[in-house]
Amino acid sequence: MKRVLEGSHAVAEAVRLAKVQVISAYPITPQTHIVEILSQYCTNGTMKAKFLRVESEHSCMAALIGAQSVGVRTFTATSGQGLALMHELLHWAAGARLPIVMAEVNRALAPGWNIWVDQTDSLAQRDTGWIQMYCEDGQEVLDSTIQAFLLAETVNLPVMIVLDAFYLSHTYEPVDVPEPEEVDRFLPPFAPKFQLDTAQPCAFGSLVGPGDYMDMRYQIALAMDDALIRFGDVEDAFAALFNRRYGPVEAIDCADAEIIFITSGTVTSTCRLALQELRAQGEKAGILKIKLFRPFPVDRIRKELQAAKKIAVIDRNFSFGASGIFAQELRAALCNTPRHPVVFGYVAGIGGRDVTPELLKEIYWLTKNSEVPQKESIWMGIQEVKYAD
C-alpha cells in the first residue's frame, strides 16, 4: 500500500520488514528519525528486536560485530562524524565477513559544523570493503534496504545504504510499503554460514601471518566481484515479486547521447527534469545514474558510455588534492578503453547547497562549449562565497 512517508521512515519500515534482530545506534542528525522509529518499534513490540543504546558510533559498530558474530541479523544508521568515528570498525566488519546493514545519511564533515548533504563521509569509506548503494528517492531507499540484507548475507559482506541528508532523509513522498508476507517470500531468515556457538566453540579474529592474510584479502576481493553478479540476482528476485528494478546503473536517454551527466543520489531526480528540458530543445543529452558504487560496475559503465563524446560528472563531494570522487572513479574506469569520452568534473551542492535544474543545465552548456575541461574540477557557484575583511 502506498503511504506518504519520510525517507528516514522508509528505511525504518524496510528494517521492520526485514525482521532485524539487533539494532544499535548513537543519535546524530540527520539520521535520527530512522532509529527513533525503530526504537519505538522495539519498545512497543512491533519488532521483536533488541535495541542497544551505546555511548558512541565506534561502540555501536563493535556491538553489531558482536551480535552478527553469534548469527543474528543486525542494523544501524549513522551520518557524517558518526560514520567517521566508526571507521576502524568498518574495516573489521568487512574483514570478518559480517553481513551488517547500515543506512548512512550523507552529512558534511566538520568544521564548519554542517548537518547538510555532502557525500564525502561515505565516499571516504570506499576502501573499507563495504558494499555501497546510493539512492534517489524514498521508494528506492525502502527497496534497497530490504535487498541489502539478502545481498549482504549471500556474499558475506556488509552493505551501506546511502541517502542524501534532508533532500531524501527528511522529505515525505508516496512510498509503496510491501506486506510482511511478501517480504518474507523474498528474504528468508538469516542463516549464518559461520557463527560463535558454545556448542561448537571456535575463535575469530586472531593473529594471521603474511602467509594467510593476503589470501584472506583476496577472498574479500572475490566476494566483492561476486556481489556485482549477485546484485543482479537479488534484483531479479525482487522484481519478480514487486515489479521494481533499479540496476547497478541506470542509463537514461544514453543511446544517442553525445553528452552524458553522471549522477548519484537525489541529484539524479532533479537532473531527469533538466534532461527533459534539454531534450525538448533538441540537445543530445543523457544521464547515467550510478547506484552501486562498491563494487563499481565498471563494465556496465564502459558499455553505457561507449558512444558518448563527453561526460559531465556531478560530485557532491571532494577529495582534496585530487578531484571529485565519482570523477576519479569514472576516469579510472574509462582510461583503458579506446576512444572514451572526455571526462568533465563538476563539484556542486557541497554542504547542502541546492543543485537546481538551472545549475545542471549550466553544467551541460559549459561541457558542450568546451573541447576539453579547463580544470580537473570545476566548482559551481563558488562566487557566492564572501570572505571577511
Place this chain on the structure above:
Amino acid sequence: MIEIRFHGRGGQGTVVATILLAKAFFQAGYQVQSFPFFGVERRGAPVEAYVRLDKKKILLRTNVTEPDHVAVQDQTLLHSINITRGLKPSGWILINSPTLPVDLQPFTGFQLAHVDANRIALQRRLGTRTHPIVNTSMIGAFARMLEMPPLAAIAEAIREDFPVETEAMRNIDAAQEAYAEVNIVGRI
C-alpha cells in the same frame, strides 16, 4: 506543479501542517512532496515547511524558493520576516489572525484570507493559551481558500496521524470550523 510554503514558529506544528496537507492531497489523487526548511529547529524560532503537489511524479528535489501560495501560522512573523519572499503574483496568503492586517500595502498583487486559528484551536484544547497548536485549523482554512484538497481528505490525513480517536476528532473539528469560518478576502 504547485508549491506551498508554511511559516510558523517552532512548536506550532508547522512541519506537521505540511505533512498532513501533503497526505490530504495524496488522498485526493495528487503526487506530493513535503519537507521542512532544512535547518535547526528551536521552539519559538521562525520555521518554514513546504508542500509540492502535481498530477505527475515530482522529480524536483530542491528547496522551494518561489511558492505559489503561503500560509502564516503566527501573525507576529509578519513584522519580522518577509513572508511574500519569492511568492508568485496572485498567490494566496492565509494568515492566522482574527482580523485583516492594518497595513495591506505589503500584500499588493496577492490574494488574502485570514482565520482565527488560535481561538479555534484553544476552544478544542489544542495546545495551551500561550502555545496554541493551530496546524489543523490552518490546513482546514487552507483547503477552503484553495478549494482543494477536499475536507474529507484532510480529515482522513488527520485520522492517519492521530491514532487516538478523541484527539483525531478534536483536530478534525478544528479543521472543519476553520474551513467554515475562514474569511476569504481575495485580491489586494
